[in-house]
Amino acid sequence: MKNWTIPIVLIVVCFAAYFVARHHRRANLSSGSQPGQLAPEFSLKDLRGQTIKLVDYRGKVLLLNFWATWCEPCRQEIPEFIQLQNTNPNLQIVGISLDDSEEPVHTFYNQFKMNYPVAVGDAGLARRYGGILGLPVTFLIDCGGRISVRHIGEVQIPEVTEEITSLLKSGSCLPR
Amino acid sequence: MKSQFRRIAILDLICCVLMGVTSVSAQATMRVPKDGDLHPASASDVPSGQLIQPEELAAGLRSAKSAKPLLFQIGFRVLYVQAHIPGSEYVAAGSSPTGAQQLRERVEKLPRDKAIVLYCGCCPWSHCPNVQPAYELLHGMGFTNVKVLFIAHDFGADWVNKGYPVEAGQ
Numbered sequence A: 001m002k003n004w005t006i007p008i009v010l011i012v013v014c015f016a017a018y019f020v021a022r023h024h025r026r027a028n029l030s031s032g033s034q035p036g037q038l039a040p041e042f043s044l045k046d047l048r049g050q051t052i053k054l055v056d057y058r059g060k061v062l063l064l065n066f067w068a069t070w071c072e073p074c075r076q077e078i079p080e081f082i083q084l085q086n087t088n089p090n091l092q093i094v095g096i097s098l099d100d101s102e103e104p105v106h107t108f109y110n111q112f113k114m115n116y117p118v119a120v121g122d123a124g125l126a127r128r129y130g131g132i133l134g135l136p137v138t139f140l141i142d143c144g145g146r147i148s149v150r151h152i153g154e155v156q157i158p159e160v161t162e163e164i165t166s167l168l169k170s171g172s173c174l175p176r
Numbered sequence B: 001m002k003s004q005f006r007r008i009a010i011l012d013l014i015c016c017v018l019m020g021v022t023s024v025s026a027q028a029t030m031r032v033p034k035d036g037d038l039h040p041a042s043a044s045d046v047p048s049g050q051l052i053q054p055e056e057l058a059a060g061l062r063s064a065k066s067a068k069p070l071l072f073q074i075g076f077r078v079l080y081v082q083a084h085i086p087g088s089e090y091v092a093a094g095s096s097p098t099g100a101q102q103l104r105e106r107v108e109k110l111p112r113d114k115a116i117v118l119y120c121g122c123c124p125w126s127h128c129p130n131v132q133p134a135y136e137l138l139h140g141m142g143f144t145n146v147k148v149l150f151i152a153h154d155f156g157a158d159w160v161n162k163g164y165p166v167e168a169g170q
Helices: A002-029 A072-087 A103-111 A123-128 A155-171 B001-030 B052-062 B077-082 B099-109 B132-139 B155-160
Strands: A044-046 A051-053 A061-067 A092-099 A118-120 A137-141 A149-154 B070-073 B116-119 B146-149
Touching: A044 A118, A061 A072, A061 A155, A072 A092, A072 A155, A103 A118, A123 B077, A149 A155, B052 B146, B052 B155, B070 B146, B099 B132, B116 B132, B132 B146
Parallel strands: A061 A092, A092 A118, B070 B116, B116 B146
Antiparallel strands: A044 A051, A061 A137, A137 A149
16 A cells, blocks of 8 residues: 555646646736637727727737837837738737837837837736736737737747748638 | 556656646747847946846845845836836836936935946847936936846846746836
8 A cells, every 4th residue: 555655646746846837837927828818808099099909800810019119129020010911911910009108109100100000008908918027029819819929029020920821721710 | 566666656757747748838839038039238338347137136135234225117117017126116218308307307316326226127138228328327427336237138037037026016
């Protein structure tokens, strides 16, 4: 009987360590930001006064980009996003600016001729997306509204293009 | 009996390996910048002698003996509201005219040897537009004891996720 004790304790310890590690990782990011989970819903007015609702983009791959006008890596990737939006009708890009005020965002939006909706976000929204504790952060969300990838820092366009293509071919985007 | 014990031990080992693999593959979908992605810190003009590392600052803040510096977050408000170093004050982005004005007004009456630590964490160090103008401003005003917190990637990766003290709120 004693021979069984050690293996059973080992199994319990392994499971405990695994679940503690999982919880720790989630605690850092909080819920709602994990790949595979439904992207947290929100409703915001964009710079043109239109309402942006995440649910309205179901059926398209969504690229959700948290950025700010003064953030250099953000400024570098935005022209690439404009290009991506131009060439991918089944992709929708949405920008969430975390600038302190809306005024510079309007100027930037016009100056860069941004061709996708942009709204100004707040800390509540940032928290629901697992905490945006540095910029830029970009989420790829599949046609069913589930988070596929969370990119921290400037994205590599070839990599993100590949991910979008792969999502467009995935089950969530195929006609039923 | 011995062979039964061995079989169970092997089963345990397989369980642990499988859990490890699952854990690593789950992490693979979170694309976090690697050290190799870093631009050299020299891209910033803040003198290296004026930098303070996160672990050093965290240790100083925890120590009951050491005098606490005045801490200013010079990044963006949404970041500050989500998480900031306890006791730090928010000043608008160091690169903006508003930020410069607010910082100047806040420190104007302070003794020039006051210990001050500036931090941002908005983006990777070499891309941070905020720390250098704020440091230059204080330096130009005659402050002699100013340090800048070296945040290699961002505040989340280099402070919050390291378990250093944070608080949230306005």
